[in-house]
Amino acid sequence: MNPVHNFFFGVYPYLCLAVFLLGSLIRFDRDQYTWKSDSSQLLRAGQLRWGSNLFHIGILFLLFGHTVGLLTPHALYEPFISAQHKQLLAIVSGGTAGLICFVGLTLLLHRRLSDPRIRLTSRRTDIAILVILWLQLCLGLITLPFSFADRADAHTMLVLADWAQRIVTFRPDASGLLGVEWPFRLHIVLGMTIFLLFPFSRLVHVWSGFASVAYVFRPYQLVRSRRLNLPSHGQSARKL
Template sequence: MNTLHNFLFNVYPYICLSVFFMGSLARFDRDQYTWKSDSSQLLRKGQLRWGSNLFHIGILFLFFGHSVGLLTPHWVYEPFITAGQKQMVAVTAGGIAGAVCFVGLSLLLHRRLFDDRIRLTSHRTDLGILIILWVQLVLGLITLPFSIGHSDGAVMLKLSAWAQGIVTFSPDAAQLVGLDWPYKVHLVLGMTIFLLFPFSRLVHVWSGFGTLAYIVRPYQVVRSRKLGLPAGLNQSPRRES
């Protein structure tokens, strides 16, 4: 068990991150035409609209909440809020976002499983990644009562220390010894999602972040051809989206 524990929380994170980055780069380089979300918006538009909006709102809040909460050193927020108070804020905000995301993802999963037309046009990886995300959300919600039972913030500090150790290449699986099982399974499945990321429709997330580049993109100069147009009718430089 010690060997498995060390592998899962000292070695496995780097395997997942390596595949996540290198696999995404390889897919973009070799299979750009598969770099899409495979939308089926022509079918069951109402359910898709509600499910997609709720899912994306919830998952974005959870992603950035986990990132900031786990990777922010304790000394940054210690003058303003205690570890226990921060954990309760995380439980409350994460619980609301998790519930919103769970409802949205359940609608999307129900739509793909119980509509024959959508199911027949769905790839197995589409269904697989939705099921894995659904299970991950359930596990995350299961951890909430355990977090409330550890209101002193000790669990949050252990998880933060482990996550920051991964980022700084000084992992310490001993930080997670004695942690309740839902946390450990939640962490392992979360890392597995990063492992599967390049081989699923999730790669379109990169495109979402890539659109931020348009904020700093320089103007594109467009000029009309010299076709004998009257003076003053030539197009002026403009920004195109």
């Protein structure tokens, strides 16, 4: 195998995951005041409402869909749905969510670049991460025609899932991706790069979103009332 190919699909995933996890932990421990989304809603709210809602709806669906679709073993879903139908479902649902997310992110990027006040208050990393996410969405949409052409045997989907499952079980094998079309491979590399940059950007606030879900399922807090010994009639009050 090409050493570059072997690095990006055999070594680079672990490098990105290590930085993603350790970097997030270190930033939370040392720079908690930077652990926020840096909202610019006060400067201009109209376009933000549409852009943010569309972006978050689309990106959450894509994140969940990619995680379940790639990491679910074929043997688990085969009794219920064929690989071909699963790929067609992924094309339709993922394509719809991708378009929704693309429109929302385009609105957010246009808002941040076109408004002078927002551009002046934006960090370079804010703009850079939006551009990288926008390019990643473009690559994801480009893969749709290739996936549709391959729907007859779902070969590409099975190869990508096998590679991802080998990565998370520490059995890396990059040889299967050699025959995969270039948009898929570039989409994977840029996706892993986003995980690499995650701890150094405003994306860390995603962890807070997961924490808020856990907060909903917290146990009830028990509050006990404290009885005060009030003075009886005719007695002087004592200081409590």
